[in-house]
Amino acid sequence: MELRDYIRILHKNWILILALLVLGLAGGAGYAALQAPKYVASTQLYVSVRTEGAATGDLVQGTTFARQMVTSYVDVINTALVLDPVIDELGLDTTAGKLAPQVSASAPLNTVLIDISxxxxxxxxxxVIANAVAGSFTDVVQNTLEQPASEDGASPVLVTVTEPAVAPTAAASPNVRMLIALGGLLGLAFGIGIAMLRTVLDTRIHTLHDLEEITDRPMLGGIAFDPEAQKRPLIVHADPRSPRAESFRSLRTNLQFLDVEGGGRVFVVSSAGPGEGKSTTTANLAIALAETGARVALVDGDLRLPRIADYMGLEGGVGLTDVLIGRVDVADALQKWGKNELFVLTSGRVPPNPSELLGSAAMNQVLQPLGEYFDYVLIDAPPLLLVTDAAVLGKKTRGVILVAASGKTKKQELAGAVRTLATAGVDLLGTIVTMLPTKGPDSYGYGSYTYGSTHTTEQAEPELSQAQAKPKRRTTAKA
Structure with a gap:
């Protein structure tokens, strides 16, 4: 991944990361609040060797001896030999083994000093305990470890308290700031880790980069997400100046410049799976193409779960299936929609053998006159991974345009659809991404801006009445 990919991941998951950061800070503060305060009192001892009246050489030897012995003395401080007298003197309700972890001793390098904490x-x-330990240690060294040479003599090692312990005014632990900072750091790291893991495990299509990993075919357009798409599927007609309607016009422009090597512009629109917006995309694209004055035929080739008739507000009792079985002519089945040259061929009744009908010679006889008469023929086909209908239709047309829904279509599903087309020898003309977010790191600006005022249809153009939207069944179009 590139740097911008990491930035996009952080941008996309910033709420999660921030929440875990705050949780980590709160956890560190809570842990610090639960810890009992601990106080540290320290004392310092000076170890020397008696050298009264000795020469300089003897003084040097005595100092060297003291430095060598200090290391051993440090280990003695935590033993029962030193701590038991302290317990007896202070009347502590503990043992030497339990008191030892509270007592620590160290000796600075190349010195004869011992620090007791x-x-x-x-x-x-x-x-009190620190001073008692210092006194007990002094007694043990001078009267037990380094006994006097005679009963009335003095010990050759002298231990002197240079700095007695005093009661500390501030607790040494817990270190509240450090615990809070550590908790925040752990929370931040955990949040970033979860964000990266979510990105790795998320196999859905989100960005143009995701599409480029699967196919090198061009992306013809991006359709912004509309939470009210179910209420107003024909956005190009219902709200022609909305940003989402403009995205369909951009798709129309890209489709007009699509190189199909000559011939009729008969396109199949399909998707990898259901619910990705292929039917609404096909219908809106047909309306946008008709706005340019082009003659457009919208064919509902989904003979299993037809939607076009409902979206367009047309009677779907007679349609493509009736034409294929020879009950009616294609010219009689076409229904004019709206004010422009847009004709709709609904699916008709759902047959028991959709794939056989779509792959039959009768389908060729339907597509040939449609391609000759109309400037554009758009066929809404079923999902590629569920049935073979779209691939069958693709062999009879210029190719297939794949629709993928941002945040819904999985990469492996789209890759499977691309492989299906390649196996069937069908040209993949391009892709359309639907349900693109208008905000956030995955938006790419689709639907974010518009030029001029955004008026509803009531302000710009009165909506067609049901009588206008439902034309007569017989038309003057001779396909």
Whole structure:
């Protein structure tokens, strides 16, 4: 992925990332609030060797000896030999093994100093224990570990308290700021990780880049998502100045310049699966083409689940199936729609053998005159992955235009549809992306802007009455 892909992922999942960041900060603060405060009191000891009246060489040797012994003395401080007297002196209700984790000792490198620290929940208690440990250690070193040479003599090692422990004024732990920052960092990392995982596991079509991974055929247009598409499917007619209607006009322009190597402009519009907007796209594209003055035939080739008659508000009792079985002529079955040269051939009654009818010689006899008379013939076909009807029709026409819904069509489904067309030897002329979001990282600006005022049909052009939208069954078109 490129840098812009990572930016798009962060932009798309910023709410999730922000929520987990806040949750991490709150978790760190909550964990810090649950921790009991701990106080640390420290004392420092100085270890030396008695060298009264000694020469300089003896002083050097004594200092070297003290440095060597300090390391061993540090390990002695946490033993029962030192801690048991402290427990007895202070009357603590504990043992040396339990007290040892509270006591820590260290010796700075190349020094004869020993630092003793005691951690406790009570600052006063911490200071008392630290001073008691220093006193007990001094007694153990001078009277047990380094015993005097004689009964009235002094120990050769002298331990001096250079800095007694005092009660600390501030708790050493928990470190609230550090815990909050750590929680926020973990939450941020977790949020970004989930965002990346969602992107990797999401196999749906979202962007033009997703299409380019599957096919090199051009994208003819992008149709913006409209939550009211079910209420007003014919947006080009219902609201001709809306941004979504303009996207169909852009699709119309791209289709007009599509190189089909001459011949009739007979196109099949299909999709990989159902519910991707192929029927509404075909109907609106037909209306947009008719607005230019072109003669357009809209054929409902979905003989299994026809939608065109409902969308166009036409009677669908007589249609393509009746023409294919020879009951009526194609000229009699065509119904004029609207004020322009748009004629609709509905599907008719649902037959038991749709694929056989669409692949028959009778279908050739229907498409040939339609292609000769009309400038554009758009055939709405069933989904490619469910039935073979679209591939059968594609062999009889210039090719197939695939519709894919942003955020719904899966990449493997679209790739399967492309393979189906390639296996059948059908040309894939291009793709149309529907349901594109108008905002966000996947929008690409489709439907975001319009030029001039956006008026409804009532403001711009009165809607056709039912009588105008439903023309006579017999027309003057001679297909």
């Amino acid at each position: 005691v951690t406790d929940g009570d600052p006063e208690q911490a200071a």
